[in-house]
Amino acid sequence: xxxxxxxxxxxxxxxxxxxxxxxxxxxxxxxxxxxxxxxxxxxxxxxxxxxxxxxxxxxxxxxxxxxxxxxxxxxxxxxxxxxxxxxxxxxxxxxxxxxxxxxxxxxxxxxxxxxxxxxxxxxxxxxxxxxxxxxxxxxxxxxxxxxxxxxxxxxxxxxxxxxxxxxxxxxxxxxxxxxxxxxxxxxxxxxxxxxxxxxxxxxxxxxxxxxxxxxxxxxxxxxxxxxxxxxxxxxxxxxxxxxxxxxxxxxxxxxxxxxxxxxxxxxxxxxxxxxxxxxxxxxxxxxxxxxxxxxxxxxxxxxxxxxxxxxxxxxxxxxxxxxxxx
Amino acid sequence: xxxxxxxxxxxxxxxxxxxxxxxxxxxxxxxxxxxxxxxxxxxxxxxxxxxxxxxxxxxxxxxxxxxxxxxxxxxxxxxxxxxxxxxxxxxxxxxxxxxxxxxxxxxxxxxxxxxxxxxxxxxxxxxxxxxxxxxxxxxxxxxxxxxxxxxxxxxxxxxxxxxxxxxxxxxxxxxxxxxxxxxxxxxxxxxxxxxxxxxxxxxxxx
Numbered sequence: 001x002x003x004x005x006x007x008x009x010x011x012x013x014x015x016x017x018x019x020x021x022x023x024x025x026x027x028x029x030x031x032x033x034x035x036x037x038x039x040x041x042x043x044x045x046x047x048x049x050x051x052x053x054x055x056x057x058x059x060x061x062x063x064x065x066x067x068x069x070x071x072x073x074x075x076x077x078x079x080x081x082x083x084x085x086x087x088x089x090x091x092x093x094x095x096x097x098x099x100x101x102x103x104x105x106x107x108x109x110x111x112x113x114x115x116x117x118x119x120x121x122x123x124x125x126x127x128x129x130x131x132x133x134x135x136x137x138x139x140x141x142x143x144x145x146x147x148x149x150x151x152x153x154x155x156x157x158x159x160x161x162x163x164x165x166x167x168x169x170x171x172x173x174x175x176x177x178x179x180x181x182x183x184x185x186x187x188x189x190x191x192x193x194x195x196x197x198x199x200x201x202x203x204x205x206x207x208x209x210x211x212x213x214x215x216x217x218x219x220x221x222x223x224x225x226x227x228x229x230x231x232x233x234x235x236x237x238x239x240x241x242x243x244x245x246x247x248x249x250x251x252x253x254x255x256x257x258x259x260x261x262x263x264x265x266x267x268x269x270x271x272x273x274x275x276x277x278x279x280x281x282x283x284x285x286x287x288x289x290x291x292x293x294x295x296x297x298x299x300x301x302x303x304x305x306x307x308x309x310x311x312x313x314x315x316x317x318x319x320x321x322x323x324x325x326x
Numbered sequence: 327x328x329x330x331x332x333x334x335x336x337x338x339x340x341x342x343x344x345x346x347x348x349x350x351x352x353x354x355x356x357x358x359x360x361x362x363x364x365x366x367x368x369x370x371x372x373x374x375x376x377x378x379x380x381x382x383x384x385x386x387x388x389x390x391x392x393x394x395x396x397x398x399x400x401x402x403x404x405x406x407x408x409x410x411x412x413x414x415x416x417x418x419x420x421x422x423x424x425x426x427x428x429x430x431x432x433x434x435x436x437x438x439x440x441x442x443x444x445x446x447x448x449x450x451x452x453x454x455x456x457x458x459x460x461x462x463x464x465x466x467x468x469x470x471x472x473x474x475x476x477x478x479x480x481x482x483x484x485x486x487x488x489x490x491x492x493x494x495x496x497x498x499x500x501x502x503x504x505x506x507x508x509x510x511x512x513x514x515x516x517x518x519x520x521x522x523x524x525x526x527x528x529x530x531x532x
Contacts, residue, residue, distance in 0.1 A: 219338035
C-alpha cells in the first residue's frame with residue numbers, strides 16, 4: 001500500500017515549473033478539448049509532435065510520461081483490439097480463417113509462456129505483446145496439423161479503417177496522457193488546489209465557496225496517506241490477532257472487513273475533532289478571507305503558454321469546421 | 327452550520343477516508359468489473375456526513391469526493407476519456423469528454439449527499455436505510471445513463487463475452503447494477519453495525 005502516490009509532483013526547474021497553475025490548468029483543459037476536436041490521423045500525428053516538443057521545452061523525461069500509461073494499459077489494449085475488429089470500413093487488409101483446434105491452442109499456450117518468459121527481462125514489453133498477438137494470429141491461420149481435433153473456426157477480417165482508427169485513438173490517448181502528466185509533474189498539489197480555488201471564484205455568486213472547497217481538498221489530500229498508514233496498521237493489528245482479509249467464506253470476510261472499518265471510522269472522527277481544535281486555536285474561521293505566504297503571479301511565461309494554447313485550439317477548431325478547405 | 331470549524335475538519339477527514347476505502351476495495355475487487363465500478367463501502371463516509379451535518383454539507387462533500395477521484399485517477403482519468411468509443415447518441419468528442427466528467431463523476435457522487443433528506447436519520451433505522459437506498463439509486467441512474475450515452479458500443483463486447491444479445495440500455499443496467507447493489511448492501515451492513523454501536527453520532531453534540 002506504500003506504492004500509492006497522489007499527484008506525481010517531481011521537484012525541478014524547467015519552463016513549466018514557473019508557469020502559474022491557473023494558466024496551466026486552463027491550458028491543459030483547452031489543449032485536451034482541442035485534441036478531441038481533431039478528426040484526422042495526420043492532424044493527430046502533428047499534435048503528437050507538438051506535444052513532444054513541449055516535453056523537450058519543459059525538460060521532462062519521456063519515460064516518466066510512459067509510466068503514467070501503465071495503469072490504463074489493459075484498457076488501451078482492449079480499445080486497440082476493439083477498434084481493429086469492429087470497424088468495417090475501407091479496404092480489406094487481412095482476411096483469414098483462424099483454425100481453433102486442440103493442437104493449435106497448445107501452441108498458442110506455448111507462445112504465451114515464451115512471451116511471459118521474455119517479458120521478465122523488462123524491456124520492449126509492448127513490442128513483445130504485439131509480437132505475441134501477431135504470432136498467435138499467424139499461427140492459428142497457417143498451421144494445420146493432421147489428425148488434429150477441430151474445435152471451431154473464426155473468421156478474422158481487418159480493414160484499413162480499423163487499423164487507422166485504432167492508431168488514431170492510441171495517439172490521441174498518448175497526447176492527453178502527456179499533457180496531464182506535464183501538469184501533474186510540474187505543479188505541487190497545493191499550487192494545483194490554489195489555482196483551482198482562484199479559477200472557481202466566479203461560482204461564489206451562486207453560493208459556492210471556492211476557498212473552502214479548495215482548502216478541504218488540500219486537507220483531504222494531505223490526510224489520505226496518513227489514513228492509508230492507519231488502515232495498514234489496523235489490518236496488521238487485526239492480522240496479528242488472527243484475521244485473514246483475503247481468504248475464508250463470505251461471512252468471515254465481512255467480519256474481517258468490519259474489524260477494519262469500525263476502527264477506521266472511530267479514528268477518523270477523533271482525528272477530525274483534533275484537527276478542528278488545532279484549526280480553531282489558530283483562529284481559523286471558514287468562509288473568511290485568508291492571507292497567503294506565496295501569492296500567485298503572472299509572468300511572461302503565462303503569456304507564451306496562453307498564446308500557444310489559443311493558437312492550437314483555434315487551429316483545431318478551424319480544422320474541425322473545415323474552413324481551411326483541407 | 328457551514329461556518330463551523332468542526333464540520334470543516336470532519337468533511338475533510340471523512341472524504342479522505344472515502345478515498346482510501348475506494349482505493350483499498352478497488353484493489354480487492356479488481357478484475358471483476360473491467361470498465362470501472364467496484365464493490366466498496368466508499369459511499370458510507372459521504373452518507374454519514376449527510377446524516378450528521380445535513381443535505382447541503384453532504385452534497386458539498388460528495389462534490390469534494392468526486393473532484394479528488396478525478397484528480398487521483400491520473401489527473402482526470404485521461405485514459406478512459408481518450409478511449410471513449412464512437413457513440414450512436416452523442417456526436418462530437420468534446421461533448422462526450424464533458425459528459426464523462428459530469429455523468430460518471432460529478433453528478434453521481436455529489437448527489438450521494440441527498441441521503442440526508444430524511445428526518446431523524448441518526449436516531450431511527452428506517453430513514454437511515456432509506457437515505458442510502460435513495461442516494462445509491464440516483465447514482466445508479468447516472469451510471470446507467472452514461473453507460474447508454476457514452477459507453478453504449480461496449481455492449482458489443484459484453485454480448486460477445488457472455489453470448490448474450492443486449493441493447494445498450496439493457497447492457498448498461500446489467501453491467502452497472504451488480505456492483506451498485508453490492509456496494510449498497512455493504513454500506514447498509516457496515517452502517518447498521520455502526521448504528522447499533524452508536525458510532526454514527528460520535529462527537530456530535532446536539
